Amino acid sequence: MSFELRGITKTFGALVANDGIDLKVERGEILAILGENGAGKSTLMNIAYGLLQADSGEIFVDGQKVVINEPSDALAAGIGMVHQHFMLIPVFTVAENIVLGHEPTSRGGVLKLEEARTAIHKISEEFGFDVDPDAIVEELPVGVQQRVEIIKALIYDAKVLILDEPTAVLTPQETDDLLRIMKSLKEKGTSIIFITHKLREVKIAADKITIIRRGKVVGTAEPSASQNELASLMVGRPVDLAPAKTPHEIGAPVLTVSGLEVKDPSGRNLVDAVSFEVRAGEVLAVAGVQGNGQTELARALINLEDHIEGSIQLSGQEIVGMSVHGSLTAGIAYIPESRELDGLIGTFSIAENLILDLHTQKPYAAHGLISPAVVASEAEKQAVEFDIRTQSTQDPVSSLSGGNKQKVVLARELSRPVKLLIASQPTRGLDVGSIEFVHERILAERDAGRAVLLISTELDEVTALADRIAVMYRGKILAIVNADVSREELGLLMAGVVSDGKKSA
Numbered sequence: 001m002s003f004e005l006r007g008i009t010k011t012f013g014a015l016v017a018n019d020g021i022d023l024k025v026e027r028g029e030i031l032a033i034l035g036e037n038g039a040g041k042s043t044l045m046n047i048a049y050g051l052l053q054a055d056s057g058e059i060f061v062d063g064q065k066v067v068i069n070e071p072s073d074a075l076a077a078g079i080g081m082v083h084q085h086f087m088l089i090p091v092f093t094v095a096e097n098i099v100l101g102h103e104p105t106s107r108g109g110v111l112k113l114e115e116a117r118t119a120i121h122k123i124s125e126e127f128g129f130d131v132d133p134d135a136i137v138e139e140l141p142v143g144v145q146q147r148v149e150i151i152k153a154l155i156y157d158a159k160v161l162i163l164d165e166p167t168a169v170l171t172p173q174e175t176d177d178l179l180r181i182m183k184s185l186k187e188k189g190t191s192i193i194f195i196t197h198k199l200r201e202v203k204i205a206a207d208k209i210t211i212i213r214r215g216k217v218v219g220t221a222e223p224s225a226s227q228n229e230l231a232s233l234m235v236g237r238p239v240d241l242a243p244a245k246t247p248h249e250i251g252a253p254v255l256t257v258s259g260l261e262v263k264d265p266s267g268r269n270l271v272d273a274v275s276f277e278v279r280a281g282e283v284l285a286v287a288g289v290q291g292n293g294q295t296e297l298a299r300a301l302i303n304l305e306d307h308i309e310g311s312i313q314l315s316g317q318e319i320v321g322m323s324v325h326g327s328l329t330a331g332i333a334y335i336p337e338s339r340e341l342d343g344l345i346g347t348f349s350i351a352e353n354l355i356l357d358l359h360t361q362k363p364y365a366a367h368g369l370i371s372p373a374v375v376a377s378e379a380e381k382q383a384v385e386f387d388i389r390t391q392s393t394q395d396p397v398s399s400l401s402g403g404n405k406q407k408v409v410l411a412r413e414l415s416r417p418v419k420l421l422i423a424s425q426p427t428r429g430l431d432v433g434s435i436e437f438v439h440e441r442i443l444a445e446r447d448a449g450r451a452v453l454l455i456s457t458e459l460d461e462v463t464a465l466a467d468r469i470a471v472m473y474r475g476k477i478l479a480i481v482n483a484d485v486s487r488e489e490l491g492l493l494m495a496g497v498v499s500d501g502k503k504s505a
């Protein structure tokens with residue numbers, strides 16, 4: 001099926017999020033949409049799927065105009081969408097989710113469980129999904145949960161599939177699997193609209209590329225264009241994809257972790273006898289395949305985990321057992337892996353989110369009273385410095401685009417005077433221009449003598465920023481190596497293979 005948007009315009013108050021956008025994807029084609037954070041990509045796709053209404057513009061399926069007022073209209077027209085935040089019920093099986101997750105449509109009617117099972121098997125086989133209809137969703141890896149979302153769309157005959165940043169939360173392996181699945185869908189005639197900030201993926205998967213800037217289509221590009229060309233088309237200026245890291249003096253230990261254990265409720269060690277230190281002026285990166293204890297390690301360091309044993313010292317002061325607030329005020333900045341869960345309060349304004357945890361401190365408060373004028377003027381300053389694209393810092397943070405939400409967390413955490421910065425997946429969802437900026441800021445923290453613990457599944461990010469790299473595997477730190485380690489050796493360590501070739505237990 002071909003799918004076309006013509007003259008789509010959407011405003012939020014005075015902000016023009018989509019300004020007369022035209023785009024078209026043919027049957028069996030993958031169209032990548034590239035654009036800065038806040039460019040209007042998600043807005044446009046939400047209009048195509050009936051989650052938002054355009055102010056003006058038209059939608060055509062196979063040359064026929066369709067009216068899409070809600071998602072069931074989109075489904076009936078053969079348009080499916082996978083959101084970045086999955087809409088699955090964790091305790092139900094795959095088949096139950098597929099039956100329950102769907103409104104009856106004029107085309108499909110309500111599915112029965114047994115029919116769903118059969119259909120899941122069929123789709124799974126046809127496209128190489130490898131999904132068990134009877135598996136419990138919460139026991140599945142993220143990449144497989146995402147396939148369930150794709151099946152949900154395909155089961156109602158979606159011929160156009162919209163994927164909004166589907167790879168942001170995937171491991172490199174899961175990403176490769178998804179790109180393979182996209183290829184086989186396309187070969188069977190599905191049209192795909194693919195939104196991503198990762199230029200490598202665009203070059204691998206896309207048949208054509210449309211670039212959006214500030215709500216307008218500013219051009220198209222061929223997948224053969226270099227990453228640098230794509231980056232500058234998108235941002236409107238040249239982007240340095242690899243930041244310059246200058247060698248410099250490393251100081252005294254700031255964070256000293258010894259014998260740290262984090263247990264799950266059943267008593268199993270998620271973090272297992274971990275010891276390391278991070279010194280002033282140093283970036284220690286924790287690398288590893290997602291799910292090897294990095295998340296729990298980061299959370300434990302600010303006492304967000306419940307069952308912690310061992311010692312965590314910040315400049316010699318023991319912090320295990322402190323409150324989260326206490327740990328932060330002891331001198332830690334914390335960029336959480338999930339901005340939605342741990343980083344932001346959606347209904348609070350951007351300005352308020354910029355001072356969470358700081359509202360009792362100078363310059364925001366004096367004699368126990370918050371100064372709204374100071375809060376507002378500091379927010380304006382940070383919005384400019386971190387390029388947070390918004391009409392007003394008094395708007396709720398939930399109105400921001402994904403990448404701009406992340407910038408609010410970054411602005412807050414990178415602006416406080418601390419000894420230690422813990423940054424988990426700091427550039428998740430950011431466009432290449434913002435990644436360049438954030439990488440420079442993290443290196444500036446290091447150069448100013450702070451200790452930085454970076455936790456990232458992006459190997460490019462790890463090798464660009466780290467002075468030393470600790471590799472985590474099954475809850476343990478398998479090795480700590482210098483940043484000039486080869487990609488191959490790093491890859492082997494992440495798979496649990498130590499340098500004598502033995503597989504770790």
Ligand SMILES: Nc1ncnc2c1ncn2[C@@H]1O[C@H](COP(=O)(O)OP(=O)(O)OP(=O)(O)O)[C@@H](O)[C@H]1O
Pocket residue numbers: 012015017035036037038039040041042043044389390399400401402403404429
């Ligand atoms: N409900 C809303 N109310 C007010 N403004 C909104 C709303 N939804 C989106 N916007 C604004 O519209 C603009 C486009 O946002 P959109 O989410 O489409 O960007 P995006 O291209 O998907 O960015 P990202 O790469 O960060 O996900 C942003 O400036 C955003 O703040």
Ligand SMILES: [Mg+2]
Pocket residue numbers: 041042043401402403
């Ligand atoms: Mg978006």
